[in-house]
Amino acid sequence: MASHTDMKATKRGIFDEEYRVVAVEAGNLTIRGVRSGEVLTIVTHGAEGGFSLAEYPPGKLIALSDPSSAPGN
Numbered sequence: 250m251a252s253h254t255d256m257k258a259t260k261r262g263i264f265d266e267e268y269r270v271v272a273v274e275a276g277n278l279t280i281r282g283v284r285s286g287e288v289l290t291i292v293t294h295g296a297e298g299g300f301s302l303a304e305y306p307p308g309k310l311i312a313l314s315d316p317s318s319a320p321g322n
Contacts, residue, residue: 263289263313270309273302280311 276299
């Protein structure tokens with residue numbers, strides 16, 4: 250049982266990571282995992298809902314949340 254717990258602790262998903270903002274370009278957000286170093290780009294479509302430099306300046310520390318864990322309507 251203890252080894253099973255260790256396995257869960259080492260398997261990290263994108264929602265278990267903290268990220269630093271790398272760039273905001275054309276409303277898209279590029280971030281890098283603090284622990285993993287993994288680089289992700291969150292792409293937005295359309296004029297509404299884009300990311301801004303004012304809200305996400307380079308170096309800002311953020312976390313992602315899993316939308317599937319939110320309560321339903």
